Amino acid sequence: MSNLVVQNLRKVYQTPTEELSVLDGINFELKPGENLAVMGPSGSGKSTLLHILGTLDNPTSGNVVIDGTDPFSLDATRLAAFRNDKIGFVFQDHHLLPQLSILDNLLLPALARGRPKDEAVERAKQLVERIGLAGRIGHLPSELSGGERERTAVARALMMRPSLILADEPTGNLDQANATKIADLLIELQQQEKAILIVVTHSHDLAARLMRQVKLDRGRIVEDK
């Protein structure tokens, strides 16, 4: 059974003058352990697709099924819980809370369900170790380099053992060396956790390392390989 099914996905924005179609009939399926790169020019609908898959935005029509559940049929509270349980985000701007330590940043998703339990703390510590920052677990984001921050963001995305990891230009702000490290880490962890990974990127190098690449243009998939 497929873990991610996207069927005939459409997204239209109403502007004062016209209807603007951002996504127009997107279809694909992904199974656990599979990963996908989404590419395309600016304005092609990549980020919108990512936001809809991440349930941060609603589709105008079409279906998204994640682990057998249509998230858009859930109310706001259940949707938030679903997102917390099933989806992990990695952003180009790591979005670490500067006031919290590395460990606390990792624990943030766990806090969504209430006070983090010991196993959550243990999981966070393991992830920190896996990203190679065990010695800096109590540091603030401002005390880390750009690459270290992005690794932290990757670890945070995996904190709740999500079925779906969504990464939006995860290497966009990094130099080649750091970009490679982040790509390695992301794919390695995804494989270990048997999650689905979707990466929106302009980087052909990164895309090439993923199992499947789709190219969007004006809201449609124009290439799928």
Next chain:
Amino acid sequence: MLTLNRIAQRSIAFYRSSTLLVALGVAAATAVILGALLVGDSVRGSLKGLVMDRLGRIEWMLLAPKFFHQATVQRLASSPTLGDNLEQPIPAIVFPRGTVEVARGDARSRSGSVLVIATTEEYWTLGGVSPSARPVGNEVILNQSLANELGVKTGDEVTLRLPSEQAVPADSPLGKRDDQTEGIPRLKVVGIVSDQGLGGFDIRGSQRASRNIFIPLETVQRALRREGSINCVFIGSKNIRPTVFSNDEADEKGNLLLSAMKLDLQDFGVKVERIQRVFPDPERKETSEQAPTTIYDYFHVTSEQLLFMPSAEDAIRRAIPVDASDSVLTYLANGIELANPANTNAPNKVVTYSTITGSDFGSTFPFNQQENKPKLNDGECIVNSWLADELNAKVGDELLVHYYLPETSNGKEIEESFKSKIAVIVPITKPVSGFDRRRLARFDKPPTLFNDPNLTPVVPGITDQDSISDWDLPFVLDRKPSSEDDLYWKEHRLTPKIFLKLAESQERFGSRFGKVSSFRVSPSANMDQAELERRILEELRKSTAEQGFMMTPLRSNQMRAASGTTPFDMLFLSLSFFVIISALLLVSLLFRLGIEQRADQLGLLAAMGWSPKKIHGLLMREAALTSLIGSSIGIGLGFGYAYLMILGLKTWWVGAVSTPFLQFHWTPLSVAIGFLAGVIVTWFSTVVSIRRLIRMPATRLLRGQTTPQLMRKQGKPGWLGRVVLVVGLLAIAIGGVGYGLSGQAQAGAFVGSGMLLLTAALLETYRRLRLVPGSDSNANANISNLPGLASRNIRCNPLRSSLAVGLISVAAFLVLAMSLFQAKPDLKSAGGFELMAESSLPIVRDLNSPEFQKQILGNKALQLADSTIVPFRLRAGDDASCNNLFQSTQPRVLGVPDSLATVDADQPVTTQFPWAAKSKDSESPWQLLAKNAQGTQADPLPVVLDQNTAMWSLHRGASIGEVFSFDFSGQQVYFRTVGLLQNTTLQGSLLVGERNFERVFPDVVGFQFFLIRAASNDAAAIATILESGWGDEGLDVVQSADVLQQLFAVQNTYLSAFQALGALGLLLGTFGLAVVQIRSVMERRGELALLRAVGFPGNRIGMLLFTESATLLLLGAGLGAACAIISALPVWLRGQSISDFQQPAIMMLVVIIVGLFAGAAAVLRALRLPILDALRGK
């Protein structure tokens, strides 16, 4: 462990500069709230301090309307009732309204309504501050206030005038209308005592110092010929801290103390004696062959006041056996003649100055066969044989009886007549020798039942005179007594010549002063004199309060009244309204700005699956912690703010509290409430500020976008446009209604209309800021210049811009528009009466009477020719005007004469008394006051009140038809409001009809309050003439305008305070605007850096930012000012002054200039931003 609280704490610490700014806003709000509460504490604390200071340890006071034996104090002193907590009682004579004069050459300075305290040295042991010298003999001490008013110093001599004792009320024909004062001249001032401590003792609560004179008790007793008598007792407590009694406790303890005084019959003014007439009477040296026979034998119960007051009459009726007693009412007839004389040619014979007795001839009249018990029908009378012989009258003839009405009208006797048919002629025996000063009449034949002069009560100056012509009467005997009349006087004294049924007699001669002159009680085996006296005393003691004896818990009452009429904490909260609102808006803006700065964090949390509720919870914790920090800082600032307010109330706002008496006080409760209120309101304002932010889509938040997307195309009004239209129309409608109103109601309508107009303008501003310029608009042209670009920038955050404009505009509007409510004295508020007067002692005669004026003033009376003086009866009480901060428990009551309705109606409308509300029953509520009522709950007295008095001081009676009551020394009196005056000179009193006043307060005689219309005369000259003419009565005449000025000062001062604090709020708003501007610059640093990077010179960017800031400031100030001006237009069009707007306009100008400077500071800050860092988003 990571928790929401921990994140919140970390965030606050991390974003400490933002937090500090918000916390300072919270501190400002908390400081203002706490400061207002502390002002309330200070007012209450200071009033209570005044009470404790002025009353010392005086816990109880008995101040009776009549004298009683000083021995009662010794009885109380030796009673165990005092217990361990009370000091020995101190005897005193106290007059609340004496007059003190000092002569300087030909000139005299005079102070009326002086509190005269004649007491012993022990008085001073009950207080902290004692005079350096104690007066003895003809020495006195004045308190500082009185000494200052009179300009007296130690060693000077003063004259003290006291009310003289009147056995017969001055308003009855036999009462003395003149010479009502007893002067004690050449009293040497041996000390001036401070107003603090017992020197400032006051029997009523007021923050103004009482003017007191202290004189030895014996000196006053001697001057009043009342040795061994007092009218007041002070009882001190051994505790410095006052006890506040409940009403029941006060009644119970007061009654116990009174019982311990063991007041006797004489103290109540009641006398019981046995009247026995035996013939022959050896004591009169009467001889007869017949054995001694009892003619009449009864106990005679009389009052020292000629008539029994209704309360005493009731008590005595309860004490005496109904079937063995008779009530008697004897009155004076001026002349008796035949109504239809047989010989119409001859002058009609008139018998002068005789007494008429009303009685039902019950068991105390032992009729024998010769004196059958006469039966009377209505309109019939019994005459004695002397009168029948004198008038040659027989049974069936009609008599015409001339008499004075039992109550004078403005001090003038009114003679009436009635006809009565002779039903019976009863015998009367002629004595062999008549009365003289030392001897009773002597008979050689048995006198009859009707030979009883005791039926007429003893009246000093009349019944003890040898001849009618020697009578000491307050009126002229305009009927000349004949020799026969004088002979009758010598032989029979005031033995009645005519007898009527008691009911008829009471109807004709009864009055508010009483309807019974004596009771006759038959002696019996179980009713000897001692038993009768015991029973009467028992009943009188049961009703001590009704008889005027009331032990008052003075300190407790005043402590309770010190809670104040006005909740100053609430008042200052209201006055500080705009400072609080400004602070809250500032908190709201700053907190939101702080959160907006890290909007992406909210987006991230949403993306991680945090529910909106959870995110909200996190932000609320941050807000709560910030509020706690800010409120903690605010406590310190609150003390400073309160101190400043109190300084204001002692100096430039002193008009609000009349006198600079305030001291700083605080209570932990107020601090706790202020702190919590600060936390809660600021927390709430932050909740509101981020409510919409939480609902923003996570995708926008992740991009740091926090403003809603621009909405509609220009030109379509939408729902907001319709709301603007409705609110605008409502504003016009209310303004239209206001045009038909007057005074404060009109001002209220105009300001309300202006406020709605401003609301519409602000909503429209918001609506326009939200609009996206349509494709047809020349958008490109707009940004081709700086104002256009600034305008676009302002639109970027419509809510924030609208809030900034709103804050400034509302403050500006109120600061300006409140000037409409500034009250100014005018003749209408005084009802057209240029002068007002009050006397220390009642004036009984008619001040309008040219004869009386001439008698007192001589030729100066001509200057009063066209003047009108309206006299009011006055029951002294608490000043319930806004000048008194103490809660009024027994307000002053004025008896309004019927003539006021006519005098008021005869004036031009422009000077008639203004009404805030009146009953629809009649044109003038003055007329409604004339309706007779009993003052009971079922039949309340119609009353007129000034609206301010009803609303702010009494807190009752503020709506037409409202029934309310007050306890007047144990007597519960109910009132029903029939009219509410609007801001007049009559503030501070309950105004009831004169007849109703007399019914409810029968013991009040004469007139003590006057409204004076000078007409064409010089008001100042009239004031001088009246004060000199009635100086002995302590007549004090004041200009109505001065009274109004003082009354309006309270309202006007509050308005000024409101405006000043509003301006402070406005200032805070402009600072807030500047801070918002700085934050906004920080937010847009990338954009600004870009502008600089592309070559915009610094001054041009500065100008852009300054234009944005100044646009918001000036738009706000302009909208507020425009709406205020529109509100005031109708007032200006009616020719009213606009000078009141000058001061607030200057305030506004200062605020705008400060605001512009603050905006310029924000610009400088922006220009210092490094370009490259900003471009990198650092």
